[in-house]
Amino acid sequence: MRGRLGQTPSQTVGPFFTLRLYREGENVLVGPGQDDERIVIEGRVLDGDRTHIEDALLEIWQANPSGRYRHADDSRDLPLDEGFTGFGRAVSDFHTGDYRFETVKPGLVPDVEGAFQAPHISLIVQGRGMLNPVFTRIYFSDEEQANEDDLILRTVPASRRQTLIAELTDEGPPKVYRFDVRFQGDDETVFFDF
């Protein structure tokens, strides 16, 4: 095999990324036919002092309620939803630190051992003072059994699994889940390498 090229190093998004990386409405993923399935995910990103990070960028990627990703590699015979791409961006509020997504709960997608994963959303967090993105996952507190069986959650030490589970705080509609991202400390959010 010939010599491989070296990866271009990551650099921070800095304080001015909202110029390009966030447009109003990009935190609402719900498609035109999905109103009945709307859920809200909200929270804050907290630093090592548990001060909210006022300029965080959060990006999510998820399957639709049928469990299908809008991607050429996912050719399964499952419906796609018009107007739902599965990708969204949110920024934390500069004053309160709160972020908010309006989306739908994803369906079941396969793991690599012939079973299905618990419903989950992939989350990437970046910000000023972060030289690399961090990758994590959002699971749901009202999917207790599926979470127990989930291949990825079982990779995580039991004492830290709770950091990946969004807590149902309002039955709605829409259902509201809270998911805070924490850096440092015993209750630091689990971040993944894959």
Added chain:
Amino acid sequence: MSEPVIRHYGPKAYADHPPFSYPDYRSTVKRSPSHDLIRIVQTLTETTGPGPAWAEISEEDTDLTTNTGTGSPAIGERIIVTGRVLDEEGRGVPDTVVEIWQPNASGRYAHWRETEFPAPLDPNFVGVGQCLTDGQGGYRFTTIKPGPYPWGNHPKAWRPSHIHFSLLGPAIGMRLVTQMYFPGDPLIPLDPIFNSAPPHARDRLVATYDHDVTEANWALGYRWDIVLRGEMATPLDEGES
């Protein structure tokens, strides 16, 4: 029912990237993980990504000197920045959303956030661009050379001229946000953000002046290629070098 394709991407080479905590860049200290990352297998969630489906790509957004739509050109040194988005095998990565943002020629961002730097805004320059890589991974922007600007990290801290680049390729694991610097800038060795990259990899952040890209009576040309994590043919490739 047809089976999904589950690709296998090579690892993020953390040795080629900055550490999470780099105290010379002060705000990293409290905004970095303290636990080790947890290694997980790649499932369909990790090997897919949004691609271009969500983005509204317009040809106008490749020219930052005119895309404010005011009808008047931006002020400053007009430049062309072009290159290819590649994987580690040197293959072009098509259909990647490239988004850029930058300050104007005076070093001022057209951003609502307050700064103590009293440099002028240019009403004909917002400093944002977007394009999709072509079939060979190529991208190309026309813009204004950004000015350096001061920041609060340490006394007399100035950022070297740079353009922010965001890349969203075919899989979320390839996500990269980085910055492009200009050759010969005397501020580069003084910049803790640039220096956060490991020494062997820093040159990869600096564009080269390319006289072939330069257009007569129009603009100077810079070339900058960006290398993302690549796909492995099979998982067995991981141990080879």
